[in-house]
Amino acid sequence: MDIQFTEEQELLRSSIQRLLRDQYDFEARRKIVADEQGFSRRQWEAFAELGLLAAPFTEDAGGLGGGPLSTMIIAHEFGRHLVVEPFVETVVLAGGLIERLGDAAQKQGFIPDIIDGKKIWTLAWTEKGGRFDLADVTTTARREGEDYLLSGGKSAVIAAPWADYLVVSARTSGSRRDPGGVGLFVVDRRTAGVDLQSFKTIDGRRAAEISLRNVRGQLLGKEGEGVAALEACRDRAIGALCAEAVGAMGELNSATLEYSKTRKQFGTTIGSFQVLQHRMVDMFIAHQEALSLMQHLNLSISGGESGLSRLASGAKTKIGYAAKFVADQAVQLHGGMGMTDELNVGHYFKRISSINIQFGDPAFHVLRYARFGAAA
């Protein structure tokens, strides 16, 4: 079950590695994050040019047909470089939903612009007080002619300030937390009635609280099928987020190991202390196991295997806790330096903390995994 990458996949990986090494080192990223926009349009175009935004889409949709494994490869490298641009939001979340739910006109209308890097998207499913429940939706959608009018609020939507379009979950019927009655809607972010309050995320990205007042949107898929679509979307998102986390873990481990071999205290390198050696062995093991599980999950997504949601929750839990452990220890072993904004270690820590929140934290997913197990 080890992934022996195909030639194409190896090529994809090495070309991303080259691009990021040349253009996305830690200093370059710092400048991007400090920029007024908080992301780089030029980088986004470079990703498009390299085919990264096309990779996971099917060939029918104009993509390269790389599927979830190409997403994994890209997300893993992006995690290693702390890339802030909204690849997961645009391609995996919104792109994945359009590809699966959209009618011919929507696919033809939206996907080529995603692939070409012309339009940025995100998914707005979270609401205040809803925590991680996909069905906890109070935003309403009222039919008007061919379109719908959406009203309500979405919270902490990553990449919303950058986005041209939003995919918004909203309710056409049923009460709050009712899994039925929720649909997904495409909203032009600049439409009248969309109001954003932007803020910076802990990992240097941009997000927003969104308020919607009679905002015109078009239905994606069918009424009442939004939650099921979001569940499948979450599984795929977890596949990508886990890959990012594993990429970040690998970098933290290399940085920590390197530091322990050079940093001297009490006349010797701190890497010679057994207590730190054993800690770093546990960090190594955590990374190895997370890497295995990341591959297992993405292979299963790729193969469309049954029981995916349980596995996704399991991976989100195990990799989430493993990444948290590695991040905690990396900061700890770097001592005061680990606390500084100057060093990349703290930024990986923050990225991992952010990943752990998105689509449900490990404490949420462990119980979800357990419930699936009890039902099985």
Add this chain to the structure above:
Amino acid sequence: MELALSPEDAAFRDEVRSFIAENYPAEMRVPNPETDLTKEQSLLWHRILHKKGWIAPLWPKEYGGPGWSITRRFIFEQETSRAGTLPPLAFSVTMVGPVIYTFGNEAQKKKFLPRILSGEDWWCQGYSEPGSGSDLATVRTKAVRDGDHYIVNGHKTWTTLAQHADWIFCLVRTDPNAKPQSGISFLLIDMKSPGVTVRPIITIDGSHEVNDVFLENVRVPVENLIGEENKGWTYAKFLLGNERTSMAGIGRSTRYINKLKKIVEAEVAPDDPTHLDFQREIALVELDVLALEATELRVVAQMARGIDPGPAASLFKIRGTEIFQKITELTHRAIGNYGLALREQPVSANHFMPGSEYGHTASEKYLNSRKLSIYGGSNEIQRNIIAKAVLGL
């Protein structure tokens, strides 16, 4: 989770599965096979596997191995472990056997290997001593040359199932003046030799698994020396490498988790807050098993492609034992007050055990499995190995 198998390997897996189902002796299915079987009973499956030609998956064909690929060895390991079969004599087949066919002379191969395969000889390991646990290079048992013999004096300890053993393979010091690791030899000693005394060590679970072995002026023919005198450390290290393979124990852990789930459902009411705590703990340990299994499959797939896995065995030993300890701990907790009871040894139907039958071995398993992180090179030693070999520390 399965390895992607070729049709031939899948057929092999099915063959192994049905062979176990049809041939595993019913009388070996006891509550705790590691303690409840007599010597004769515990050899039954060994003999069946020998007859089938499957007793020594690791061995080359010329010495009686089945000539399996890495993938097939793994399949066999996985199927026997999932089915909960008692592994054949590990000290014989997995440990001393490979040392003999790798470093032994023709006479030794001819004399010992067939009897190891058939189960006629039961071997035990004479490595640890009271003064050398994880630090094996400090062995003090002395072997002094006297004509065609060595005269051996010393004290081996933690010797697993020495009470059943016909032979013991020993690390002995043949050059007291050399550096710790260079004056050691690898010697095969007949347990029936005059001067060999076995004394039981009873462990905290009440079982008699390990022993002290005293060697007093034991005369050992020089022909029982493996390889060269004073080169024993090399052979010992080779053996320890074998000892630590496949200690992930995925099949066993999975079986115990399934049992644990049933016990929790039977013992803990759904509205008891503890129930949620158990669900959470079980989910976490299940995920530990899943991640380790995925890692094992990744390593097996790499090995099948000829990639050296490095000290992966140390990783499997650490995680596999930590996981199993956790499972036995949870199981012991799950039976609540009946966790106070411990089966009396030797086991007999005449002893009263309270509570439901599924909990009768929970206490002893919980206690016994504390050994896992200590033996076979303690988990701290395994971490040292990874720190050095992988991290370069």
